Amino acid sequence: MADAPEEDSRERLKAALWYAIGQIVDEESLRLNRNATPQFIGMLTMMVMGQIENVAIDLESFAQHAGRTTINTDDVMLLTRRNSDLQGMIKDFIDKQKADKGGGKGKGKAATSKR
Structure with missing residues (x-):
């Protein structure tokens, strides 16, 4: 149960990211006269989330290697x-x-x- 607040925060972050990416995709779709499916937006969101996680891990590692707790x-x-x-x-x-x-x-x- 200790992970519930962290999981809730993660899900809210994903939802906010999905919304923001959806807005960007919608704007570009209109500009380019193209369509994007909700599945595309979902997969793009998962890819961006994965990149964010990798960047966070790398930044934490760099700070830890330097003997710091702050990035x-x-x-x-x-x-x-x-x-x-x-x-x-x-x-x-x-x-x-x-x-x-x-x-x-x-x-x-x-x-x-x-x-």
Whole structure:
């Protein structure tokens, strides 16, 4: 019975993922004038869920190997090492977040200094 709350959370996550993927597939189907079956959406959802689980396991392993219990951006960067485009996008996002956090009110100054 101890797994019931965890299983409930997992099922809610799957349902939310199914809904989100269904919305994306519907939008693309309309844009491309194609149809997608509910079975396709279900299998795509299961595939995405499997990828999410694999990423989570890898990130936990990287943090554990480094002697940490918390996953950090270094772990994410290590995970993306074989996909340079994804790694670049994530690095840009991280750099922007650090700049925004470090600047505080400096956002205006940064915008002014670029002119």
